[in-house]
Amino acid sequence: MSSTEQGTSSAAPAEPTTAPESAAAPEVPESFYYVHGKDKVVHKVSAGALQHSALIHGMISNLGYTEEQAKANPFPFENIDGDILQMVVDWCNQHKGKPTPPEDTNLPKQKEKLFDLVLAVNYLEIKELLTYCCKQVAMMVKGKSPEEIREIWMIPTDAEDEAAEKEAKKRAGKEAAGETAAAAGDAK
Amino acid sequence: MASNIKNLVEKTEKTAESSNDPIYETNWCDMPADIKLECIGKMELKERLSLRCTAKTEKSLVDSKKMHFIECTFGKNYIGFSSKNEYFFAEKFEDQEAWLNLMQYILKFGVFDKINFRRGVEELVNICFLGNFSQLIPAKNIEIGPFNMTTVINILQKFKDDAESISLDSLIQTEFLDAILQYSHVQNASYCQIKSLGRSEDIQKIAQMWIDNDSKIGTTFQITSDKNYSFELIPTHFADRIVSQTEKRIRIRTNNPAKHILVELEHQSEEVVVVILVCRFYRLMVISADMKESEYDDNNEERMRKMVPEWFDWGYDSDGEYED
Known part of the structure; x- marks a missing residue:
């Protein structure tokens, strides 16, 4: 296990956090797996909760890990921020074995955080949560004018896009010219 | 030179200080196109129209959904x-x-x-x-x-x-x-x-089309016309196909032995007699050859009302709205 293994809510605990269990205790002992994000904080998640993620479900379905093996081999998701992964894990636990409701009001309202969550959820292939997130993204611009949407989502205007493209072309041209000059210098 | 180093140190310190706090810089433009389309699919018309006015790329994306x-x-x-x-x-x-x-x-x-x-x-x-x-x-x-x-x-x-x-x-x-x-x-x-x-005598052409196309059982055509003579003309057109004939119903064979065509002159109750005086309702339907006469649907008033509600319900405007 990584030496940076921590609890989720604070830096102090050395043991991985245990996901809150659903009210009905399973008859057969449930297997658990471990995941960590960019911050290396390890989350212990039940296989039942992980079923929401098609990606992880596909990874674990044929592993047959023992508890020790699972603990020793947490799935690394280095492209996902720790607190975003925490959100995803919490959601999976909350909705473990339950039908997903038509609305989810617990999603972050901050746009950047929401977009990060969307990318993480998309990567982890959690279809229902992705649906909620996309709805939330759509709600961000409800009733907004084009100018307001451009401002909220920082969408560059066509003129800005064209200027950026020109700049990129110019830079690429300069770099190519530099490389040609360097190659000519080497040849001499 | 010294100031450059100082700046660099400050920057590094700042980065180190904030390294525990994730920096969220992701925005709409960082979303893959398929995710954007998923979000656009959840938008209402006004937001779609607004988004497509923000930039050319967004316009083509919105228009593809x-x-x-x-x-x-x-x-x-x-x-x-x-x-x-x-x-x-x-x-x-x-x-x-x-x-x-x-x-x-x-x-x-x-x-x-x-x-x-x-x-x-x-x-x-x-x-x-x-x-x-x-x-x-x-x-x-x-x-x-x-x-x-x-x-x-x-x-x-x-x-x-x-x-x-x-x-x-x-x-x-x-x-x-x-x-x-x-x-x-x-x-x-x-x-x-x-x-x-x-021209209500044309309705035999519908039956002929179904015969030619071997149309599916259940295919239905309903017609209103102020003319009354075509029903009597059906037996002339399909003389060699008549299975049964009453005053209000004619059943004919098709080329497919499993299918018949039922042509009905919708009969009226007293309540709708005024309507029928000015308008004739016809219904043609492809039926199973096994259908018995007892299985015919006699609930014609409901379907006539559905087809021309303005003739049954006072105050109904033909644009589909009830007037106060």
Whole structure:
């Protein structure tokens, strides 16, 4: 296990956090797996909760890990921020074995955080949560004018896009010219 | 040089200080196109229209995502629709071009459960369809008219020919049925209705079309006409196909031994006798050859009322709205 293994809510605990269990205790002992994000904080998640993620479900379905093996081999998701992964894990636990409701009001309202969550959820292939997130993204611009949407989502205007493209072309041209000059210098 | 080093140290310190706090810099432009499309799919019309005005790339993205309408009506001076997320009603605004753009957007990018073109929009619809429609419009149920036959055909041709039902008003144009039956839209629809058919003796052509196409059991055509003589002409056209004949029903054979065609002159109760005096209802249906006479559906009043509610219910305006 990584030496940076921590609890989720604070830096102090050395043991991985245990996901809150659903009210009905399973008859057969449930297997658990471990995941960590960019911050290396390890989350212990039940296989039942992980079923929401098609990606992880596909990874674990044929592993047959023992508890020790699972603990020793947490799935690394280095492209996902720790607190975003925490959100995803919490959601999976909350909705473990339950039908997903038509609305989810617990999603972050901050746009950047929401977009990060969307990318993480998309990567982890959690279809229902992705649906909620996309709805939330759509709600961000409800009733907004084009100018307001451009401002909220920082969408560059066509003129800005064209200027950026020109700049990129110019830079690429300069770099190519530099490389040609360097190659000519080497040849001499 | 010293100041540069100082700046660098400050920057590094700042980065180190904030390294525990994630920095969220992701925005709409960082989303992959498929995710953007998923989000656009959750947007209502106004937001879609606003987003497509922000930049060219967003416009093409928005335009690549079809919008589902449960019902959409183009009426005189209004557009109304309902979708999964919203109910929309817009009265015609003065800016004619903007109005046409809205109509065109809805027609170009909509997928319709039901679409209605009501009285008073004929001219606008014709102008609207002059625009570039590269794809046929998908709609399950189409209601057109009462319009000039050319307009009806012009509209029909803009739609995919897999609609489940088509409702038309012929405005007593004599060549209407002949012209309409040429179109696969009408041939393929499982339910068709034409109000105010000009020549009711033409209804035998529907039966002939079904015989020629071996149409599916259940395919139905309903007609209203103020003429009364065609029912008597059916046995003449299909003399060698008659299975049974009563005053109100004629059953004929098709080329497929499993299928018959039932032609009915809808009979009236006392309550609707006034209506029947000015209008005749006909129903044609492809039925199973095994269907017994006891299985015939006698609940004709309901279907007549559904087809022409304005003739049954006082205060009903033919645009589909009840007047106060």
